[in-house]
Amino acid sequence: MTLMPLSDRHLREWLWFVVALGAVLRVQGLGWDHGLILNPDERNIITAAARLSYPDHLVSDFSAYNGLALYLPRFFAALISPFIGTQGSDPAAIQFAGRVLSALWSSLTLVILARTAQRSFSPRVALFVAACAGASPGLIQSAHFLTTEAGLILCLCVMIQLCQFYNRGEIPLLRFALLSGAVVGLGFGLKTTALVFALCPLTAVACSIRARNQVVEVIKAGGAATVVVLVLALVTTPQLWATPDAYFATMRFEGGVVRGTTDVFWTYQFVGTVGGLFELSQLPWLLGPIVPALGLAGMVALVLDLRRGNRMALEYVPALALAIVYGAIVCSWHAKFVRYLAPLLPLLILFSGYFISQLRVGRIRAGAMLATGVVTGLAGLMQATIYQKPDPRIAAWDWMVPRLAAGDGVVVEPADVGPPYWIPSATPLTTKMLPLLDVSSPDKIARMADVLAGSRWLIVASRRHYSVLPRLLGRFPEMCPYYAALWSGRLGYQLVATFRRRPVLPPLLDPTGQAEETFTVFDSPQVFIFEKTVPLPAPALVSAISDSASCAPKH
Template identity: 25%
Template structure:
């Protein structure tokens, strides 16, 4: 238990550090939306969120906890701004529970003390879960309840009982009422129940009916207005399904046009989310488990323990195969894979330690820890949008005209009333002469331009071929190439960037993560570019 306690302490410290990363400025758009919706909920007079892009359970958790805090401590702690910290504390707690559940799950799968300590440790050291536990977003909670659903399924496979079916229904209902994505597991759970009841399909059918009734009941309790306001629920969910299948639906998903299914996710997990060290270990672990299961099968020595491993592998393979082909590929969609990959990595490391002795464990764990410290260092530095805002207020004259891009945060994020703004609607279609006549007139009036992230200039530069892309931006692509290449009338005068950095005494190592998925950088450390119009006639291009 000492090893688990140390792991939990490390995980807590890494997730607590920099929790106020944006100094309370609400710089994560999903957080803003969830908190705005939560702020309208009041138990028990108003429970309709009138918003179903995400499930209601996290909204109810935040709103309910906020009311409890307000009743115990009637201060400003329960204000809209302070709900941000309550929400992030809930995310931190959820991910701490994931660490503990990874320990329980790995013990159930392997009955090996070494693996049951290494698996939660490697998860605790994985940067992407750390990063997302700094945000009040639904994916952290989905990760937890899908993991608990799997744990309940494995207990049912070990020994059938009505109580264990009810536990599956409860945890799965919680996952569904956090994010509708979990619905993909309905056939998987049904198949597991029928397989366990294969000697009596009649009993299997009865168990399925009981499970369905319990699932609907728990779902109604946790998200009642999905049933009571079903038309709004269906409309919102349908839009989200459309988004997942078409990157052209919203401007901010154009970044995924042309990305390769499965490969795009794997690349971002390997390079950024999990890191090369743990990723390599997880590949080794996966191969080792498959080979062991194959060997046991050929020797007719499969036991219940091996069946649990098969269900474990199938659960996450089913998730990856189902979602990995989606047109829109935010990194957070694969957050539920990280417990799975950490357990595989622990198994792989255990196998390596048998070959190369115990010292290899220390080497790999230290390497994983240093990798995570490199990325976690970003939470100890001032947010680039705050740094840029302070610089603008100090260096750009009052009443200057600042051009900003739509669909992105306007800078400066405070005291913006001191300036006049031109909002450049660069996503607009068609990308033709008429559009650019308007934009050029705006640019002529502009003194300074602030690009608050890579949200527009990365995808719009690549969408230059109208024969290849449904939405194309040939003129905008050329505009960005000239602007970023120093060939326009706007000169780059200031750049704000925070990179992952490892410092040991006077030695330091920086890693550029600008090639990562946009969502990996755009919330907590976006690259900011500030340009000045240096032409006498101020013509845009």
């Protein structure tokens, strides 16, 4: 008995089933940290949004994100507050509302990508694109955070589809310009990065000009689009005109962080990385191991097809131009957070579909789609399931509470979102912070020794310090021997418990050791708990921390 090939109608049904399944992966597990706001980016947005009030405080004093990034979750929290039993100004309510919005934006992105692919490719290739997008670990992750990435990706995908409509003559120039201006303006309301999306309609229009008399029409349409962008920018981000000094001071600070001219601890992880190569190494964690290679191959195939005059290739010139320009910009930055790569993810997925569509041998094309779909699906499912498991930081604290004794000292690391040791406990505790980020000096080592000597427990809540500071020997020469002594037990502390929620994988497949820390520290860190088993005096601890000859850090 032979199986009948799937008809186009059946393939379309499977396409929307895959889109629905991708939406399910995005909306499940949104309360994964039980409202404790363990993500610092979320905490910044939530803190600013919670301070907004009518009518006395409508303009935020926080400008790292633009107005819509604050107003939307704050308004939606107030809208759903009767159903969740908390006030709209409650931080936990704002967090939940913002995550619901992110999941919604990400789900709508799947619909737009599916429609775009459906119009360009065969039903099988469109199904392939939808499956890769639905299971993309990076897109699933962004749907579980109250940040701007999911909204920005949606704006970009809408822009790509508008360019597709315009390229096919389905919408006139002026309407295309006004709609594009609206998308850029609303995207700017989330984050300034959206301004670069204007490159897409500019490229689409430039490719469509056939006669000199069209130039005047293009200039008029461009002027109209610019007005729309400016109006929406001023409306959605009132900080621009209400508190311009504070707004642009924040932009200068953020620019310094991106360029590496502003010294902040959260970019230490990028010291010594190579622009371009580092970003390429992160794409498999965001898209699965095969899609990035197919996407890059698709870009090359697109360029070759443009030289041959392929009509379908022309539809994706705006996406290609944005991918090249934005990719070059991001790769030139010192700060290389994977969230900066977010706009490239849907583009690479579409380009992977383009490459697959160019394969002429049916068996090769089917095999490539099947292998990529299975591997990407497993990667996405692995990412989605972590939000159903206990957060390692919460699990670590729950484990510690019954073991704590009155007066215990608990050592934590700075600038880390550690276990929720701020949760009230019946046991009085003393929390002490190691000065790991202080300027290197004998006094710093002495203070570290005093903290360790006077405590019983030590919590390493993520890899944020131990995977970065030991590499910065010129700036933190004591950190490599400190961690070497800690892991080996020479500080008198023994590792008694480890908590993680990602499955144990071979090192090559485990993002907790290789992916940029945004991808692991904020939603699935590996937490280590140490307990003092051999009390050592401060001088002995100073000697151990200063022993650079024994520096051989683990992990």
